[in-house]
Amino acid sequence: MSGLIRSQLDERRRSLLAWGLPLGLMSALVVAIYPSVQDALATAIREYPPALKEAFGIGELSTVEQYLEAEMLSLIVPLAAGYLAVRSVASGLSGAAESGRLDVLLSAPLSRRRLVASGFAATAIELASVLAVALALTLAGSLLAGAGLSVGSSLAGFANVWPLALLFAGLGVVVTGWSLRTSVVTGSVAGVLVAMYVADLVGRLDPGLDWIRYASVFRYYGRAIEDGVDPVAFAGVTAVAVALAALGAALFERRDISV
């Protein structure tokens, strides 16, 4: 299976630049400007309604970690990584079906489960690599600007995005069990990604609707850059992602390969 994973990673080398570079540069910019806007921010944030601060995870913004969390890790990085995850898994399955590659691979002695498992594993590695590039650039930005970003905290913050994004890859595999059209897979899962984010936001804004957050993986996302990674949530979300991929593999095995 390693050959199959390596081959898929070779094809996705560009995503390190296409996704890791912009996310990393944006984060680097955020931490780099923090020292110069720190005081003005503290004043402005004090004026924000508490519910709004809670909903968007703004907090007090009295540290560069809190600022990075509010600007990048609470919204942009998880949404981008979630979308990358489903796009990646879709390119390995539905994209391969559309290009004819799936016919060629499945003419070889390769089971469909193995094919799905390798695609999911390649996505997991790709996600980790993109997040690592983004983290490295962020730390470089902090170093250059003297922002004093904690390596351990930022590592926790970026690492915590990985299981969340992987869950959407698992969901993508499930949808592939029904449709081999890339637009259907990425469109539907991206819709779920946004819906889950909004559900979590609404639940946090209105305590009466807190129950709705249980339908969203963002409930278990937390603020790892400030509080550290919750190992139970990390392992739980990862396990759900793997379970979804396994369910998707079973559905994929039963379906016809025709676009």
Add this chain to the structure above:
Amino acid sequence: MAGPAPGERAAAIETDGLTKFYGRERGIENVTFSVEAGEVFGFLGPNGAGKTTTIRTLLDLLHPTRGSARVFGLDSGRDSVAIRARIGNLPGDFGYGRAASGREALSLLARLRGVGLDRAEELARRFGADLERPLGKLSRGNRQKVGLITALFHRPDLLIFDEPTSGLDPLMQEEFLALVGEERERGCAVFVSSHELDEVERVCDRVGIIRGGRLIAVERVVDLLRRTRRKAAVEFAAPVDPAALRAIPGVADLTAENDRVTFSVGGDVDAVVKEIARHPVADFQLAHPTLEEVFLTYYVEERR
């Protein structure tokens, strides 16, 4: 369907009432045939007849609605991984994404099959295939050459070709037909789908004719051609009395105008050729039957 008895060699392909519906739309229905080891079997039909559906069902890319298919005695669904270890397949329009080169595709397939690339290199030289350029930058014909190599490089026991010569230039088509002959000599069974009667006639031992998802005949190629009416035109050196030609069994629709006689002939042409040879001949044409003419032959028989 029971497997082969002990000591008995399993057929390369054996289908029994193979049926595939896409929802309510029929793909194929009750398709039953067999292909023996070392046999080249043509699967002839117009576009949309069910040729590709049959192939994709054999490869377990499609799950049959009813019926079964066995390859080397193994169930096409349950044992598909073991089956695919022994087959080479060329889809109608070979694709592998745009970015990967032929060499990258072949390297991965070689790893999956646990073989080297020696024969792939040899075939690439023979076909003049470019393994280094991204497949998305190759013409359809050159991509098809790479596809041929992916089907052949591991020396399979069964080759499945879906419209293999589409996109290939005439020289490459000749090379392909020669190669099929070599594979047969090696003992490999070959299943070729095509809508070109000429191609099937040149290379196949037997042929299955499919139309509208139903297999309407399985024949030896020589028998198929014998049963099919062909158009003949003879230009004699001088006017002749066509009565003797008209009297030959199988000759019909005869018209004579000056030195030129045209007619259709079904069955054996030996008597026709001998009768014509009794006179000085300026020109003689025996037109190859078209696919539609072949189908017509079988439809007429079905209706009787």
